[in-house]
Amino acid sequence: MRIALFVTCFNDTLYPGTGKAVVTLLERLGHEVVFPAEQTCCGQMHYNTGYDRECGPLVKDFVKTFQPFDAIVVPSASCAGMIRENHVRVARTVGDRGLAEEADRLGPRVHELTELLVDVLGVEDVGAYFPHRVTYHPTCHSLRALGVGDRPLRLLRAVRGIDLVELPDAAECCGFGGTFALKNPDVSAAMGADKVARIRQTGAEVVCAADNSCLAHIGGLLSRLRTGVRTLHLAEILAATE
Structure with missing residues (x-):
């Protein structure tokens, strides 16, 4: 499967090892991981502090960047939740019906890492070894x-x-x-x-x-x-x- 990685701002800036681990893990399981360089922020920080309209361009960018992919993995439950729960709401707030429809169609393809592994890829034993x-x-x-x-x-x-x-x-x-x-x-x-x-x-x-x-x-x-x-x-x- 060809999977797009949305690494998230927090991971990209402070914890790049997490994104690398996701790639290592999924490639070991036989999947191709793509990192779209155009990705930015999911808008969670803006949305949570009341700046709904300022989220509009971020939602538009996310939809444009990840629309070509059948599966998007997000190594952050909070960012995955923001995308699936609130991107449509943001699009409706800014009055962009077309964007709302596109975000609604894209939402089900966005998966937190454990959802992707267990529900989409059907795997629980990923071949890991961690003696701690x-x-x-x-x-x-x-x-x-x-x-x-x-x-x-x-x-x-x-x-x-x-x-x-x-x-x-x-x-x-x-x-x-x-x-x-x-x-x-x-x-x-x-x-x-x-x-x-x-x-x-x-x-x-x-x-x-x-x-x-x-x-x-x-x-x-x-x-x-x-x-x-x-x-x-x-x-x-x-x-x-x-």
Whole structure:
């Protein structure tokens, strides 16, 4: 299958290893991965702060860039959710009926990574090897917006050598919440502290998730406490073979 990668701004700028891991993983499974250089931003930050109309050009750019592809993979549950849930709404807000129709047709072809692997490609054992103690944090967008369910855990359980441990109160938010962390820093830090306490209870060497934004928040707290616990995007574990 020929799959287009929408890497997302956050990953492209701060976590390029995640995009590389997605390519490594999908190519190992026998698929061609294309990176359209014209891609920009999904518009989530603008939309979440009330700048709906400013999102219009970004939605138009996304549709134009990815319309030729039958499958688009997004290694970020929050960005995948923005595209599928809100691009049509943005197009309607700016009064572009044609764009709304195009965004509506494109939406079902946009997949968060675990959705693509399990639902579209029909694979759970991706041939990964990761001999470490790992716990999984289900981010709010993956859990509540996209409803990915146990897909990430099914993929992780199939990884050879892994010691996967359950995270207590896993469904609780880490406190990042995009601009929430900027507008409510004290509350965000308190929520993050609770999440970190639960992670430390597991004795995990690594905490993984489907969103690097949440992992950045969690990782900052873990680092300041000098816990030695690493954060890794799910894609990086699934791409590992040695």
